[in-house]
Amino acid sequence: MSIRPELLEVLARRALTEDTARPEAVKALHERGGRTAREHVADLIDPGSFVEYGRYVTAAQEDRRSLDDLLDRTVADGIVGGMATIDGHPCAVLSYDYLVMAGTQGMRGHHKTDRLLDVIERLGLPTVFFASGGGGRPGDTDIPLVSALDVTTFAAWARLSGRVPRIAVVDDNCFAGNAVIAGCSDLVVATGGSSLGMGGPAMIAGGGLGEVAAAEVGPLETMTANGVVDVACDDDSAVDVARELLGYFLGRREEWTAPDQAPLRDAVPEGERRAYDVAPIVQTLCDEDSVTWLRPDFAPELATALGRIEGRTVGIIANDTRHTAGAITADAGDKVARLLQLCDAHGFAVLSLVDTPGMMVGVEAERTALVRHTSRVLVAGASLQVPMIGVVLRRAYGLGAQAMLGGGTHEPLMTLAWPGAHLGAMGLEGAVRLAMRKELQAIEDEEEREQQVRELTAQAQTHAAALNVARHFEIDDVIDPAETRGIVARLLEAADVDGRLTGSGRTVDVW
Structure with a gap:
């Protein structure tokens, strides 16, 4: 069959946009551990499902470069994007192309991105954005520019917060405008080869701040410790992690396996002073292999995660007593508030596992703006339109416990407690020392005074025991820990929580 010349021209031009047209550049990228934009897209999506926008666009630099050079070196103006399916679900995917001027953002590339973001908003498409690149690109001459501050891409991307996941x-250097794309996202996945920063080496040097290698600007260990990155992973697993995270937003999974619940009966040590790892509790309550920890190295005293219970996505917040005894710090306040907002925006119920002595206290703690940051938890909890389910594992004291429960024990859909749990306005020994201060000061013998504190604390523990709290109906039930998952699953069923269909659509604070 003959092919018309105009079709041959299209096919030839299309071939120039493929990775096979630039083998040496692809080889060099592979040798330093990088992957091309088209490789990113192909690895993520279902084969044959990609519908691309703007394949033939070139950089706006005809005043300074030949057409052949533009076709060869500015393919797609450095960004590949379109619609596809991922595990059968309609989604969008965009990827800056590090082979085109280090993945920098050109003006036509911005126009392409804006076009796709409009389509994403219209269709409500969950989106994965491979963000690595060097930021805004100087040198586009064909479009009259002065400041380029009228670029709408960043506002359009930020405006999608709460509307689509x-x-x-x-997985590479990601500076300036590219870093804003990452920072405005709901979740950020990064690899060991990444470096994130609002300014790259050239901007740092231009600001008189010295010479800095790109890898030293914002390496992964820095960005996980300060909470910029949600999930860190190996270079080879970034696409798999992105696909797994996206799956939480795509509705209920019909196939799941429940772990043995009996170990929960011994998961919390006896007494109040022994620390323990809360992760096994979370993993036991959730479906097998369904938990993804978010920002684990940032504010580790407050664990946050996404998981599933009987196939339904839930957000999990849990005090980790191995750090600050589980007290809520300023960073922990921001960490939990953001997860609550993410869950509320996208329709995920929240499971709160409480074991806290309360808010962090002390002069040093107050210097971290503790009041402002921890109060965010109460604001986010009070604003929830999705159900929260509270489970007091051991200690629930003071404002910290109230914050973990959305403001109080009757704010969640249900508040449960495990045997041995205690609830109070503050730590029980501290409450005794405060309430009985005059009486204790009157006891001159120190040993006798401390014995009195121990006896009064024991009485307070009896009064604050979960069964007594339940008798006064300040909580809803005290249960066998092995029953927890089943009760939570029935509550979720009653609330008919099914992910994105029931979200509030509120903006997610990217802090």
């Missing part, structure tokens, strides 16, 4: 993947 947005996951950014960073």
Whole structure:
């Protein structure tokens, strides 16, 4: 069959946009551990499902470059994007192309991105954005520019917060405008080869701040410790992690396996002073292999995760007593508030596992703006339109416990407690020392005074025991820990919580 010349021209031009047209550049990228934009897209989506926008666009630099050079070196103006399916679900995917001027953002590339973001908003498409690149690109001459501050891409991407789930993947240098794309996303995945920063080496040097290598600007260990990155992973697993995260937003999974619940009966040590790892509790309550920890190295005293219970996505917040005894710090306040907002925006119920002595206290703690940051938890909890389910594992004291429960024990859909749990306005020994201060000061012998504190604390523990709290109906039930998952599952069923269909659509604070 003959092919018309105009079709041959299209096919030839299309071939120039493929990775096979630039083998040496692809080889060099592979040798330093990178992957091309088209490789990112192909690895993520279902084969044959990609519908691309703007394949033939070139950089706006005809005043300074030949057409052949533009076709060869500015393919797609450095961004590949379109619609596809991922595990059968309609989604969108965009990837800056590090082979085109280090993945920098050109003006036509911005126009392409804006076009796709409009389509994403219209269709409500969950989106994965491979964000690595060097930021805004100087040198586009064909479009009259002065400041370029009228670029709408960043506002359009940020405006999608709470409307569609947005996951950014960073596996290389990601500076300036590219970093804003990552930072405005709901979840950020990054690899060991990544470096994130609002300014790259050239901007740092231009600001008189010295010479800095790109890898030293914002390495992964820095960005996990300060909470910029939600999930860190190996270079080879970034796409798999992005696909797994996206799956939480795509509705209920019909196939799941429940772990043995009996170990929960011994998961919390006796007494109040022994620390323990809360992760096994979370993993036991959730479906097998369904938990993804978010920002684990940032504010580790407060664990946050996404998981599933009988196939339904839930957000999990849990005090980790191995750090600050589980007290809520300023960073922990921001960490939990953001997860609550993410869950509320996208329709995930919240499971709160409480074991806290309360808010962090002390002069040093107050210097971290503790009041402002921890109060965010109460604001986020009070604003929830999705159900929260509270489970007091051991200690629930003071404002910290109230914050973990959305403001109080009757704010969640149900508040449960495990045997041995205690609830109070503050730590029980501290409450005794405060309430009985005059009486204790009157006891001159120190040993006798401390014995009196121990006896009064024991009485307070009896009064604050979960069964007594339940007798006064300040909580809803005290249960066998092995029953927890079943009760939570029935509550979720009653609330008919099914992910994105029931979210509030509120903006997610990216802090």
